Amino acid sequence: MSSTLKEKVRVYLALNSGGVCAHPECKVRLAEDPSGDDEGVVIGVAAHIFGEKRGSARHDPIKKREFLNSAANLIYLCPTHHTLIDKQPETYSVAVLFNWKSKHEMKMREVTSEDVVTYDELQRATESPSSKAILEEVQDARNSEEYRAGIQNGSEEKQDTLTPTLADFGEIDQEVRRRVLGYSLWYDPAAKARVFEKLAAFGHDQRLVENNAQRLQDDGLIQITENHYLPLNEEICQQAAETLMDEFLHELEE
Numbered sequence: 001m002s003s004t005l006k007e008k009v010r011v012y013l014a015l016n017s018g019g020v021c022a023h024p025e026c027k028v029r030l031a032e033d034p035s036g037d038d039e040g041v042v043i044g045v046a047a048h049i050f051g052e053k054r055g056s057a058r059h060d061p062i063k064k065r066e067f068l069n070s071a072a073n074l075i076y077l078c079p080t081h082h083t084l085i086d087k088q089p090e091t092y093s094v095a096v097l098f099n100w101k102s103k104h105e106m107k108m109r110e111v112t113s114e115d116v117v118t119y120d121e122l123q124r125a126t127e128s129p130s131s132k133a134i135l136e137e138v139q140d141a142r143n144s145e146e147y148r149a150g151i152q153n154g155s156e157e158k159q160d161t162l163t164p165t166l167a168d169f170g171e172i173d174q175e176v177r178r179r180v181l182g183y184s185l186w187y188d189p190a191a192k193a194r195v196f197e198k199l200a201a202f203g204h205d206q207r208l209v210e211n212n213a214q215r216l217q218d219d220g221l222i223q224i225t226e227n228h229y230l231p232l233n234e235e236i237c238q239q240a241a242e243t244l245m246d247e248f249l250h251e252l253e254e
Contacts (some may be wrong), residue, residue, distance in 0.1 A: 181240035
């Protein structure tokens, strides 16, 4: 945690994280009530994803100071997990931490709002189903036996890598599949309209994207709903997302 962080950034991060550690397996409440003569205390840490200073975990010298100390580059953690991610920066990479942050903050929005949509979905509110319908669609898919089975299979296949997954396909199909896999994790849940738009910018039409996405679903790597792509094999989807980090970070810095 840096002393150069603005207090309003810390407060925003804590509120956006629901006052709970963003580690997927940690449910520690990061504020303690007053006790005796002692005042209440906040124990949460605004941890840097890209390290702020040279030599710090995951530091990237080309990142601007404004971005490094913004809420976009911070994740709210308990002291234990803050220490862990900085002691093991290879295990807890930039892609892993951004994935934690995205999923945790979205989850907090879901439990504190009746009608929840992602930033991506808000941009398309006039051309997509209502936020409540979107949320129900994604929740129904995640509650399905197919999704749960796919997640379990993915968790048991840690040896899988992205390269052999794409090796048998042509260059164009490899590019489309890599991006669909990466987008499905980064934007989880990834709105189809967003994915089509991003792939169109690289010259790939919607039918090509849909055909490759269907193959990815057939292979148990993603799940397709009416309006979204969801990651199933998170190991492979994460590796795909890591190849797209420059693109994702450019979005965050804009």
